[in-house]
Amino acid sequence: xxxxxxxxxxxxxxxxxxxxxxxxxxxxxxxxxxxxxxxxxxxxxxxxxxxxxxxxxxxxxxxxxxxxxxxxxxxxxxxxxxxxxxxxxxxxxxxxxxxxxxxxxxxxxxxxxxxxxxxxxxxxxxxxxxxxxxxxxxxxxxxxxxxxxxxxxxxxxxxxxxxxxxxxxxxxxxxxxxxxxxxxxxxxxxxxxxxxxxxxxxxxxxxxxxxxxxxxxxxxxxxxxxxxxxxxxxxxxxxxxxxxxxxxxxxxxxxxxxxxxxxxxxxxxxxxxxxxxxxxxxxxxxxxxxxxxxxxxxxxxxxxxxxxxxxxxxxxxxxxxxxxxxxxxxxxxxxxxxxxxxxxxxxxxxxxxxxxxxxxxxxxxxxxxxxxx
Amino acid sequence: xxxxxxxxxxxxxxxxxxxxxxxxxxxxxxxxxxxxxxxxxxxxxxxxxxxxxxxxxxxxxxxxxxxxxxxxxxxxxxxxxxxxxxxxxxxxxxxxxxxxxxxxxxxxxxxxxxxxxxxxxxxxxxxxxxxxxxxxxxxxxxxxxxxxxxxxxxxxxxxxxxxxxxxxxxxxxxxxxxxxxxxxxxxxxxxxxxxxxxxxxxxxxxxxxxxxxxxxxxxxxxxxxxxxxxxxxxxxxxxxxxxxxxxxxxxxxxxxxxxxxxxxxxxxxxxxxxxxxxxxxxxxxxxxxxxxxxxxxxxxxxxxxxxxxxxxxxxxxxxxxxxxxxxxxxxxxxxxxxxxxxxxxxxxxxxxxxxxxxxxxxxxxxxxxxxxx
DNA sequence: CTGAAAGCGCTAACAG
DNA sequence: CTGTTAGCGCTTTCAG
Numbered sequence: 001x002x003x004x005x006x007x008x009x010x011x012x013x014x015x016x017x018x019x020x021x022x023x024x025x026x027x028x029x030x031x032x033x034x035x036x037x038x039x040x041x042x043x044x045x046x047x048x049x050x051x052x053x054x055x056x057x058x059x060x061x062x063x064x065x066x067x068x069x070x071x072x073x074x075x076x077x078x079x080x081x082x083x084x085x086x087x088x089x090x091x092x093x094x095x096x097x098x099x100x101x102x103x104x105x106x107x108x109x110x111x112x113x114x115x116x117x118x119x120x121x122x123x124x125x126x127x128x129x130x131x132x133x134x135x136x137x138x139x140x141x142x143x144x145x146x147x148x149x150x151x152x153x154x155x156x157x158x159x160x161x162x163x164x165x166x167x168x169x170x171x172x173x174x175x176x177x178x179x180x181x182x183x184x185x186x187x188x189x190x191x192x193x194x195x196x197x198x199x200x201x202x203x204x205x206x207x208x209x210x211x212x213x214x215x216x217x218x219x220x221x222x223x224x225x226x227x228x229x230x231x232x233x234x235x236x237x238x239x240x241x242x243x244x245x246x247x248x249x250x251x252x253x254x255x256x257x258x259x260x261x262x263x264x265x266x267x268x269x270x271x272x273x274x275x276x277x278x279x280x281x282x283x284x285x286x287x288x289x290x291x292x293x294x295x296x297x298x299x300x301x302x303x304x305x306x307x308x309x310x311x312x313x314x315x316x317x318x319x320x321x322x323x324x325x326x327x328x329x330x331x332x333x334x335x336x337x338x339x340x341x342x343x344x345x346x347x348x349x350x351x352x353x354x355x356x357x358x359x360x361x362x363x364x365x366x367x368x369x370x371x372x373x
Numbered sequence: 374x375x376x377x378x379x380x381x382x383x384x385x386x387x388x389x390x391x392x393x394x395x396x397x398x399x400x401x402x403x404x405x406x407x408x409x410x411x412x413x414x415x416x417x418x419x420x421x422x423x424x425x426x427x428x429x430x431x432x433x434x435x436x437x438x439x440x441x442x443x444x445x446x447x448x449x450x451x452x453x454x455x456x457x458x459x460x461x462x463x464x465x466x467x468x469x470x471x472x473x474x475x476x477x478x479x480x481x482x483x484x485x486x487x488x489x490x491x492x493x494x495x496x497x498x499x500x501x502x503x504x505x506x507x508x509x510x511x512x513x514x515x516x517x518x519x520x521x522x523x524x525x526x527x528x529x530x531x532x533x534x535x536x537x538x539x540x541x542x543x544x545x546x547x548x549x550x551x552x553x554x555x556x557x558x559x560x561x562x563x564x565x566x567x568x569x570x571x572x573x574x575x576x577x578x579x580x581x582x583x584x585x586x587x588x589x590x591x592x593x594x595x596x597x598x599x600x601x602x603x604x605x606x607x608x609x610x611x612x613x614x615x616x617x618x619x620x621x622x623x624x625x626x627x628x629x630x631x632x633x634x635x636x637x638x639x640x641x642x643x644x645x646x647x648x649x650x651x652x653x654x655x656x657x658x659x660x661x662x663x664x665x666x667x668x669x670x671x672x673x674x675x676x677x678x679x680x681x682x683x684x685x686x687x688x689x690x691x692x693x694x695x696x697x698x699x700x701x702x703x704x705x706x707x708x709x710x711x712x713x714x715x716x717x718x719x720x721x722x723x724x725x726x727x728x729x730x731x732x733x734x735x736x737x738x739x740x741x742x743x744x745x746x
Numbered sequence: 747c748t749g750a751a752a753g754c755g756c757t758a759a760c761a762g
Numbered sequence: 763c764t765g766t767t768a769g770c771g772c773t774t775t776c777a778g
Contacts, residue, residue, distance in 0.1 A: 010519045012500060013442075015755055026765045039763055056518070061498040062438035063755035069386075072499075072763050073478075074417070081454075081464045091454045094481045097760060098488060101493045105446075106479035108467045114470060122476045126436040126445075127385060145429070146383045232660075264664055287605075288661045291637055354680070388771055404773060436771035439754050528757045726760055 011056035019051045034059075061247050071127030074104050074314065077119050077132050078155075079111045083257055083284055085156065085303045086134075092307035093132060097308035101316070102129060112136035120146050130314050135159035137198040151317035155310050158200045158328070165311040165317075166328045172200050172256075174299040175208030178253050178281045181335065183216050186344035187251040187279060191224040192288035193263060194255020195236045202227065205255045224249055235262030236269075242272050250278060250344055260298070275342035285336055294339020384429035392424045407432075444500030447687065449475050450492050452484045452507050456630055457659055458529065458676045459507075465680035466505060469591075473688070476501060480572045486511035493519050493585045503687050508532035509572040524690035528683050530700070538690075539701045540683040544574050544628075547672040547706035548581030551626050551654045554708065556589050559717035560624040560652060564597040566636060567628020575600065578628045597622055608635030609642075618644050622742035623651060623717055630657035633671070658709055667712020679704050 016034075020027040022372040025044070032040050033048040034241035051057075071086065074097050078086045086178055090106055093266050105128070107119035113136045120143050123131060130151030135158070142159040142254040166318045175192070195202030206227065212219040223245065226238035235254065239262070242249055260282035274280045274294065282289065285300035309329055389407075393400040398417070403656070405413050405526040406421040424430075438444055447470050451459045463479055470477040478501070480492035486509045490524055493516050496504060503524030508531070512664035517534040527539035548565070555563050565582045568575030579600065596618065599611035608627065615622055627633040633655035640647065647653045647667065655662065 007685075008518050009521045010497060011522075012497065017755080026768080027755090028757075030765055031755095032764085035757085041763060042763085058519070059494075060439070060500065061497050062435040062500060062753050064757080064769090065435035066439050066755080066772090067757050069770070072495075081460055081467075087454055087460055090479065091481055094454075094479060095483075098480070098491060101495075102706065103478050103480065103499070105476050106463065106467060107471070107476065108464055110468070118471060119476070121431075122434075122445075122474075123434050124383060124385065126476070127433065145381050146431070148382045150666075199571070261660055261664070268664065286661070287634055288659070288665075291634070295664070312560070318562060319397070333778095390771080401750080401773080404771095405748085408773080410747095414747060417747085433771050439756090439771080440749070440773050516748055578775090617775080660749090 003052075008053065010058050012058045012060070014055045014057045015060070016057070019048065019055055019057055021053050022049055022055065031129060040222060057303070069127070071129055072102055073123070073126055073128045073131070074100075075119070075123040075128045075131040075133075076104055077105065077107045077109055077116065077123075077131060077133045079109050079136065081106075081108055084284055084311075085257075085301055088303045089155070089307040089310065090138045090167070091341050092304065096308075096311040109134075109136055110283070111136050113140055117139065117143045117146075124150070130318050132314055133162075133308050135162060149318050151314060153310050153313045153317070156306070157203065159344050163312055167313055168201070168328075168330055169301045169306060169308055169333050170330040171333070172208035172211065172226050174283075174301075174335070175253060175255070176212045177203045177208075177335050178194075178299050179209050179212035179334075180216070181337075182251045182253070182279060182281070182341065183218065184281075185211065185341070186219065188344075189221070189224065189247060189249045190253060191226070191249035192253045192255065193226045193228075193235050193242075193259055194253075195225045195230045202255065209253065221319045230256040230258050232258050232262030232265065235259035236266045237262075239263045239266035240270065243272070251280070251341070252278060254283045257282070257286065260296070274340040279341040279344075285334070289336075290338065297338045297341040298336050300334035300336045300353075302331055302334060329365040381426065382429050383431050385427045385431045385433070387430045388433070392421065392428055392430055395424050395428065396420055396491045399688070426611075438500060442500070442656060443564055444502055445475055446499055447473075447475050447503045448480065448492070448495070448504040448506075449477055450482055450489065450496075450504060452482050452505045452509065454479075454481055455734075457657055458630075458674055458679070461676045462505075462528070462680040462683065465677065466684050469681075469684040469688070472524035472562040482507075484509050485615050486513055486516065489513070489520075490516045497523070500591045503691050505683050505687055506649075508535060524687060526683050528685045529574065529679070530542045532667045535611060538686055540679055540686055541701075541703055542679060542706050543703040544577040544706070545584065545655075545706070548578045548626060548628070549585045550706075551672050552582050552585035552709050553589070553626070553653070554710075555624045555626070555652060555714065556585065556591065561591065561619060561717075562594065562622045563624045564599070564612075564615050564622035565628065566599045566601075566608050566615075566632055567626075568603045568632075569600045575628065582626065604628040605631050605635030605638065608632035609639045610637035611692075612636045613643065616645070624653070624714070625651055626654045627656045631656070632656065633669070634743070646711065648714040650718075652714040654714060658707070663711065664710075670711045670714040671708045671709050673707035674705060675704055 016030045029044060030048050033045045061072060077095050078089060079124060081087060094104045103133050105123060109116040116136050117140050124146050134155045139159050139161055152164035154162055154164050156168050156232045158166045179190060180237050194205050197203040197206060228234035228238060245336045252263060254263050274279055282296045282298035285298050289296040290297055298323065390400045390494045393403045403421055404415060406418045409421050434445060449463060449466050452465065454460060467477045478496065482489040482492060491507050494647050497519050505526045505528050512532050512534055518623045525537035527535055527537050529541050531539045531541065552563060567578050569578040570579060583593060601607035601611060627636050645651055647661060655669050655671035662669040662671055
């Protein structure tokens with residue numbers, strides 16, 4: 001013992017041996033007492049507990065980990081933490097981990113694969129129990145090899161170099177339903193502003209847009225597709241540009257939450273009103289989407305459900321369940337019909353007269369689309 | 374070596390000894406080679422590096438930590454991660470830590486002091502280097518003792534049991550400026566819906582409200598103050614109640630971001646328009662506040678600045694700088710004047726006629742309040 | 747420049 | 763029930 005400090009103050013330099021010395025017993029007895037070993041004298045246990053208190057003993061996780069060759073961390077690697085999906089994910093996974101007694105390490109990759117590698121390296125060195133990861137598009141070979149054999153769940157995105165089970169939202173279905181809705185209510189020039197196809201999410205969502213047109217036997221003008229980074233500024237520029245087209249779109253679908261914000265800004269800037277001048281379907285369902293006037297029609301992700309699913313997936317792998325590792329889970333998005341969409345004719349007819357905003361917060365499950373207003 | 378697996382696949386069971394055996398040298402040489410020790414043969418280094426690659430060696434952080442009696446984690450304990458302040462904080466601190474080579478552990482306390490204790494305990498057992506903590510109001514004696522002597526930053530809130538330096542926003546000033554503004558433009562019945570005073574933030578912000586009235590020599594009806602949890606539902610109920618008062622408020626100040634959302638909902642529900650029927654000043658500056666029509670006047674927190682300050686504070690303590698530990702930093706909030714506030718007379722005069730929304734995203738620093746529109 | 751040896755704090759046989 | 767002993771993977775003297 002290096003420091004005999006004031007009582008009841010935690011002192012990490014105090015070891016199991018110190019308390020053994022203090023009590024005149026052996027350190028293994030102390031160890032047993034602390035781990036509540038079956039064959040230990042109740043009296044000794046009490047004394048040990050007391051001494052622990054008095055000396056401010058704090059177990060050394062590193063020593064324990066070294067002995068057991070097991071870490072005690074769970075890693076969560078997310079591309080960004082401003083996104084609502086990732087925000088609730090962090091919350092929920094952290095909560096689940098706490099209940100499990102395993103601290104959770106949150107790392108933000110900012111979609112930079114070098115940062116991602118760093119994080120994975122650090123986590124592996126710490127002998128992390130498992131990782132929930134949203135892979136960056138450029139995920140390194142090295143990163144993949146580091147991840148190999150570790151309990152892992154791919155979250156929200158999937159990467160070809162990884163074989164781990166995944167939990168993601170069915171983005172294709174989400175955009176498909178949204179597009180079909182617009183088609184049904186008469187729109188023909190529907191623009192899509194989304195993420196590049198290097199991310200699996202980007203590719204899927206775009207596919208939904210294309211497929212809906214194909215199914216309906218409608219042409220689809222490539223000039224109405226704009227792919228870029230998931231940053232408001234990109235959508236802002238893209239939408240501004242779309243509006244300048246000789247034959248501008250009558251409806252707009254956004255492929256991510258951040259893009260929705262950018263699109264709204266662009267419309268505001270251009271002085272256009274939804275749904276009067278243009279219909280809009282956003283992505284995600286931020287708390288203010290329903291407060292917005294008129295309520296924002298959107299493709300919602302069941303964020304809580306996704307986070308829970310990912311956490312459960314990981315836990316299952318950790319507890320080594322039989323075929324816990326199996327499968328990719330694609331969670332159904334939700335189509336939330338509110339006020340930013342209107343029939344093409346309807347919008348044209350009421351031109352000039354201000355539409356009464358619908359207060360809307362009605363939700364409907366995709367696909368059958370039981371749409372409530 | 375337990376597993377001689379395929380090349381280039383990470384194998385945590387491979388130790389420094391395995392690679393020593395593989396190369397027919399001693400493990401201490403390997404250790405030196407890996408840590409780039411000055412007196413080591415360049416050729417040996419190369420060979421070692423190669424073998425490391427081939428065998429998939431991954432250093433064991435626990436062993437290293439045990440030897441050095443130093444952990445390699447930084448802890449960030451936040452009450453909730455939906456709040457924008459905490460969201461950007463997590464992002465920034467994580468980023469700073471990465472640059473520093475220290476993984477960051479994010480723990481969410483949900484304002485539950487038992488959870489807080491758990492987190493702190495786990496962190497200390499892992500010999501965490503330092504912690505940034507937003508203390509819960511009910512922070513335990515035990516938690517405090519666990520924290521004692523550890524590099525620590527109190528973030529956003531301060532707790533009497535803790536003596537560590539703090540970084541927070543000057544909430545009193547923020548609400549004071551906001552209240553004075555309303556007073557200046559003629560409001561007399563100004564309601565305040567905020568957090569209970571058990572949190573230092575709650576107490577401070579309320580104090581600003583009270584002080585502004587005192588300075589102006591105005592009475593302040595206690596019935597216009599509503600304190601509760603920082604949850605939208607509380608504000609929703611509180612505002613609904615305030616509106617039912619015989620002499621309802623003409624203006625409303627919110628004491629937290631979540632409460633702002635709730636208040637907006639209550640107004641919507643009651644069919645009231647800002648600023649026509651009531652003026653409103655929110656808290657925090659979420660991205661959609663400026664998109665909202667009319668823009669939401671609010672007390673903004675320089676979130677990035679705060680997060681950076683906290684990270685720097687901690688880093689300073691970690692690098693053991695002379696008097697790095699000193700002082701409490703209170704960051705000045707920002708008063709952002711947008712469209713949800715209007716002079717009392719003005720609002721009354723235009724009664725019935727719809728006010729033209731100001732597009733406003735003008736910002737102004739408190740206190741002198743160079744207010745831009 | 748390299749090897750041998752000790753020891754960080756803890757757990758788990760194995761003897762008492 | 764308890765003490766003795768060994769060893770987890772690594773760094774670090776101390777001798778070669």
